[in-house]
Amino acid sequence: MSIRIQKFYYGDIPEEKSGAFMPSSMANEASSGWPLWEVFIRSKQGLDHKHAGSLHAADAAMAIENARDVYTRRQEGISIWVVESKYVHASNPDDAESFYDPASDKVYRHPTFYDLPDEVKHM
Amino acid sequence: MTLHDLEKSFQAKIDAEIKIEPKDWMPDAYRKTNLRQISQHAHSEIVGMLPEGNWITRAPSLKRKAILIAKVQDEAGHGLYLYAAAETLGTSREQMIDDLHSGKAKYSSIFNYPTLTWADMGAVGWLVDGAAILNQVMLCRTSYGPYARAMVRICKEESFHQRQGFDALLVLSKGTPEQKAMCQDAINRWWWPSLMMFGPKDSESTNSDQSMKWKIKRKTNDELRQHFVDMIAEQIKLLGMTLPDPDLKWNAEKMHYDFGEINWEEFWNVVKGNGPCNKQRLEARNKAHQEGEWVREAALAYAAKKAERLQKRVA
Ligand SMILES: [Fe+2]
Numbered sequence: 511m512s513i514r515i516q517k518f519y520y521g522d523i524p525e526e527k528s529g530a531f532m533p534s535s536m537a538n539e540a541s542s543g544w545p546l547w548e549v550f551i552r553s554k555q556g557l558d559h560k561h562a563g564s565l566h567a568a569d570a571a572m573a574i575e576n577a578r579d580v581y582t583r584r585q586e587g588i589s590i591w592v593v594e595s596k597y598v599h600a601s602n603p604d605d606a607e608s609f610y611d612p613a614s615d616k617v618y619r620h621p622t623f624y625d626l627p628d629e630v631k632h633m
Numbered sequence: 634m635t636l637h638d639l640e641k642s643f644q645a646k647i648d649a650e651i652k653i654e655p656k657d658w659m660p661d662a663y664r665k666t667n668l669r670q671i672s673q674h675a676h677s678e679i680v681g682m683l684p685e686g687n688w689i690t691r692a693p694s695l696k697r698k699a700i701l702i703a704k705v706q707d708e709a710g711h712g713l714y715l716y717a718a719a720e721t722l723g724t725s726r727e728q729m730i731d732d733l734h735s736g737k738a739k740y741s742s743i744f745n746y747p748t749l750t751w752a753d754m755g756a757v758g759w760l761v762d763g764a765a766i767l768n769q770v771m772l773c774r775t776s777y778g779p780y781a782r783a784m785v786r787i788c789k790e791e792s793f794h795q796r797q798g799f800d801a802l803l804v805l806s807k808g809t810p811e812q813k814a815m816c817q818d819a820i821n822r823w824w825w826p827s828l829m830m831f832g833p834k835d836s837e838s839t840n841s842d843q844s845m846k847w848k849i850k851r852k853t854n855d856e857l858r859q860h861f862v863d864m865i866a867e868q869i870k871l872l873g874m875t876l877p878d879p880d881l882k883w884n885a886e887k888m889h890y891d892f893g894e895i896n897w898e899e900f901w902n903v904v905k906g907n908g909p910c911n912k913q914r915l916e917a918r919n920k921a922h923q924e925g926e927w928v929r930e931a932a933l934a935y936a937a938k939k940a941e942r943l944q945k946r947v948a
């Protein structure tokens with residue numbers, strides 16, 4: 511595709527004005543540095559762990575310590591999970607339409623599908 | 634689907650305000666623009682620690698020192714959020730760091746100006762973080778999901794940065810004649826470079842507005858800059874100081890402040906690497922990276938050894 515961004519926006523110095531880089535390979539090549547970890551944080555007792563972001567660390571202990579420094583500087587969490595990103599498997603967004611299709615025609619799974627008389631209370 | 638169809642459905646998603654996620658199909662130019670912008674933004678956060686780090690050991694009180702450390706630590710965090718967002722587009726951390734250190738990748742020119750007095754810590758927080766916040770608030774709604782999420786996190790942390798800066802200046806503005814003079818001097822030096830942070834005038838750009846169409850950006854440079862001027866021109870009254878622009882004047886018709894012409898020659902000069910501190914900043918980054926090399930290696934070796942031991946125990 512030949513669209514070129516040439517407008518110089520705040521925070522985006524265009525290619526011809528700098529040596530802005532083009533990564534040699536767009537592929538997710540294994541980096542020689544520390545592996546990538548996904549961080550999940552429980553913000554409060556009773557709530558689920560929620561994805562907060564990712565970071566690099568040499569091992570799990572370091573990942574947890576770094577996650578504390580990066581994601582909980584203002585008491586945003588009381589529990590941290592980390593998992594090496596390579597172990598996360600994801601559904602394919604290209605298949606989303608067919609993958610989630612079976613649920614789309616089953617409105618009767620929702621309470622609002624049932625039109626009951628107003629006299630029925632507490633249901 | 635043909636490329637044309639893919640592009641059409643991509644644009645339809647953008648138009649419908651549906652965020653783009655890392656594994657979604659996206660045009661090459663969209664990927665590259667985001668990559669460039671997010672990594673430049675990350676570099677700015679990291680290099681931005683240097684001018685302020687300069688004053689940590691010389692802060693005038695323990696309270697100011699603690700505040701400054703907290704702010705600089707936040708900026709490190711911002712850099713990390715953004716590097717992680719950029720990595721989702723298919724580059725590696727090493728690649729980005731290498732490009733920063735070789736001078737290939739850019740960062741905001743504002744950090745190529747020196748921080749000469751303590752008052753600069755106030756002016757940087759108030760003006761530089763203030764200008765950055767306007768851009769970042771807009772970016773909370775940018776179309777690329779990981780970038781938008783990083784921005785939301787960053788914006789939550791930024792507002793203290795601006796407030797502590799104003800607070801520091803407020804104290805100086807009520808101090809001795811020397812402190813007042815120092816306060817005014819810092820404002821004088823940081824005002825114009827802060828305005829330059831918003832980039833060239835909209836009229837300078839003749840090319841198509843692809844970044845707007847893709848909703849990477851939602852406001853133009855001039856819109857953001859005007860907003861900033863209107864905000865600061867009012868706030869400075871509370872400091873009893875002045876902005877170094879004789880043309881600054883309220884325009885009742887436009888309901889905005891008019892302001893003078895920016896020195897664009899200076900702007901391009903600093904972008905091209907000839908600012909007062911470009912060389913010093915890159916040297917500092919390179920030195921820190923090189924001196925940390927053995928730590929990175931040792932951590933990896935330690936992790937490998939621990940994993941090996943665990944394996945043996947299991948076997
Ligand atoms: Fe920041």
Ligand SMILES: [Fe+2]
Nearest residue numbers: 708762791794
């Ligand atoms: Fe900041």
